[in-house]
Amino acid sequence: MNEILPVNTSSEAVLIENGAFNAGPHDRQIDEAGISPKLVALSEHDIHARAFKLLRTTLNRQVNEHGYQVIGVTSCTPNAGKSFIASNLAASMSRLSSRKTVLVDLDLQRASIAELFGILDQAAVSEYLLGSISSLEDICWSLGAGELTVYPTFLRKVNSAELLSGERFASLMSELRTIEGQPLIICDLPPLFVSDDALLAAQQLDGVLVVVEQGVTTRKQLEAALRMLYPTKLIGTVFNRSSGGLGDPYGYSGGYGAYYK
Numbered sequence: 001m002n003e004i005l006p007v008n009t010s011s012e013a014v015l016i017e018n019g020a021f022n023a024g025p026h027d028r029q030i031d032e033a034g035i036s037p038k039l040v041a042l043s044e045h046d047i048h049a050r051a052f053k054l055l056r057t058t059l060n061r062q063v064n065e066h067g068y069q070v071i072g073v074t075s076c077t078p079n080a081g082k083s084f085i086a087s088n089l090a091a092s093m094s095r096l097s098s099r100k101t102v103l104v105d106l107d108l109q110r111a112s113i114a115e116l117f118g119i120l121d122q123a124a125v126s127e128y129l130l131g132s133i134s135s136l137e138d139i140c141w142s143l144g145a146g147e148l149t150v151y152p153t154f155l156r157k158v159n160s161a162e163l164l165s166g167e168r169f170a171s172l173m174s175e176l177r178t179i180e181g182q183p184l185i186i187c188d189l190p191p192l193f194v195s196d197d198a199l200l201a202a203q204q205l206d207g208v209l210v211v212v213e214q215g216v217t218t219r220k221q222l223e224a225a226l227r228m229l230y231p232t233k234l235i236g237t238v239f240n241r242s243s244g245g246l247g248d249p250y251g252y253s254g255g256y257g258a259y260y261k
């Protein structure tokens with residue numbers, strides 16, 4: 001497998017604050033044999049899982065304090081590691097017995113969650129948004145006993161902005177919010193600077209995490225991203241491919257400026 005590079009989680013010091021459900025009767029069980037080795041957080045013993053445990057603890061505190069139920073993961077530009085982080089964070093969360101988790105791929109133009117979980121192409125989120133599928137049960141996949149549920153997306157020729165601003169998207173979000181047991185819902189979003197898709201989706205979310213790629217994301221970009229996102233709440237930032245050390249929660253607060261060009 002490719003080398004997994006460090007992910008530096010936001011510690012309490014760096015978080016910037018603004019302001020048992022049923023998986024359903026279906027046979028959409030994720031085959032563990034098809035899961036990508038990049039899902040490091042699924043393995044309790046993988047050293048790289050540690051960064052995601054730190055991120056999950058920090059996020060859990062925010063979730064409990066503010067009642068966030070649906071959160072997004074975005075970045076300024078593509079390839080920052082949004083899908084990698086959203087998937088591993090969801091996997092890590094779902095390993096906590098008290099935290100059922102749902103992962104939704106909302107990057108309609110560059111969907112990639114299905115590949116990470118080895119889910120084969122069939123009707124999914126786009127079809128639900130287009131209206132050809134009416135029930136969430138027909139597009140969801142379960143891992144294990146249902147502690148992690150995945151709603152994948154496959155690449156389709158669709159008008160993503162239209163879908164993400166439409167009534168079906170609003171009903172997707174309200175249906176997810178009413179899943180029994182109120183699981184935490186983590187949405188893999190598109191990047192902010194490529195189209196308005198991320199901002200459209202973010203309007204329905206309780207807050208977002210922004211992935212910052214060391215040596216690539218500039219301070220100006222991050223500031224512009226935060227302005228764009230307003231009034232959506234910024235829950236925190238996650239440093240990906242960071243040289244601050246694997247899971248070093250103080251790497252960021254100790255050298256804020258050093259992380260930006």
Ligand SMILES: Nc1ncnc2c1ncn2[C@@H]1O[C@H](COP(=O)(O)OP(=O)(O)O)[C@@H](O)[C@H]1O
Binds near residue numbers: 078079080081085240
């Ligand atoms: N910390 C990391 N270590 C190793 N590979 C990573 C890391 N972060 C991202 N990648 C890989 O880089 C590529 C781009 O990441 P991805 O999550 O798809 O980006 P995005 O969703 O922001 O476009 C993927 O192949 C992903 O597996």
Ligand SMILES: [Mg+2]
Binds near residue numbers: 082083084107111188
């Ligand atoms: Mg992605």
